[in-house]
Amino acid sequence: MLDTRQQITKEKITDLFIASLSKRRLDWRSGLSAYAISQEFPDHNLDNKEEWGNYCRICGDHSYEFHQERHLNIYNHKRFSTGGYESMHTSPDALAFYLDQMIRSEHVSPDKTDREIWAGILEILSSTKKIKSATDLEKAISRVKEFKSNKQERRSFLETLSLCGIIETKEHKGFYGSFIPQIKRERRPHGASNSDWCYPILWWKGSDGINKEALQFWFGDY
Numbered sequence: 001m002l003d004t005r006q007q008i009t010k011e012k013i014t015d016l017f018i019a020s021l022s023k024r025r026l027d028w029r030s031g032l033s034a035y036a037i038s039q040e041f042p043d044h045n046l047d048n049k050e051e052w053g054n055y056c057r058i059c060g061d062h063s064y065e066f067h068q069e070r071h072l073n074i075y076n077h078k079r080f081s082t083g084g085y086e087s088m089h090t091s092p093d094a095l096a097f098y099l100d101q102m103i104r105s106e107h108v109s110p111d112k113t114d115r116e117i118w119a120g121i122l123e124i125l126s127s128t129k130k131i132k133s134a135t136d137l138e139k140a141i142s143r144v145k146e147f148k149s150n151k152q153e154r155r156s157f158l159e160t161l162s163l164c165g166i167i168e169t170k171e172h173k174g175f176y177g178s179f180i181p182q183i184k185r186e187r188r189p190h191g192a193s194n195s196d197w198c199y200p201i202l203w204w205k206g207s208d209g210i211n212k213e214a215l216q217f218w219f220g221d222y
Helices: 010-023 031-038 072-081 092-104 112-125 134-141 151-163 212-219
Strands: none
Touching: 010 031, 010 092, 010 112, 010 212, 031 092, 031 151, 072 092, 112 134, 134 151
């Protein structure tokens, strides 16, 4: 995975992400999460204990000794169905698969409509004080002109921005500038508000605002 990461640029990843907005090419959108997660991904051995059920406490990957099969078709289905990252178990094989698919994709630059959609989304993100939760934010961006999407696609879109560190909290950070070990990706109790969102956006409230430094890092060119 670490070698695969070096074969693609941030420019291509973010260009495809923005270019996907008007064309609804969800597969173009799917690589950004993996790219963000991979930036500070540590070179490590499987670190697990019995109470973790053979899952790595660092990346969430599981032991090959007990789980032999890797179903890449599941990852591929997620790429085309929602444009999101399949699992918060950030295993090297999943990250490598997502990144490899982006390497194979053509480099498409955003057009005027893509930029207008992105500007509409940014306008909402820049004024979140009246928004209570990620669910409310998803409803808000559904009203952006020309942004053709369904609920699950919008959720995956916002989860991607969260994994990039743009939508996060002070206590629950995304992957901008550092890798968050699996053991530190705190979950809400089942049934609690926003518990069905991924980390870290499930902890986010409108009053948290956005991380403008992370936004500039990823999308300063737009």
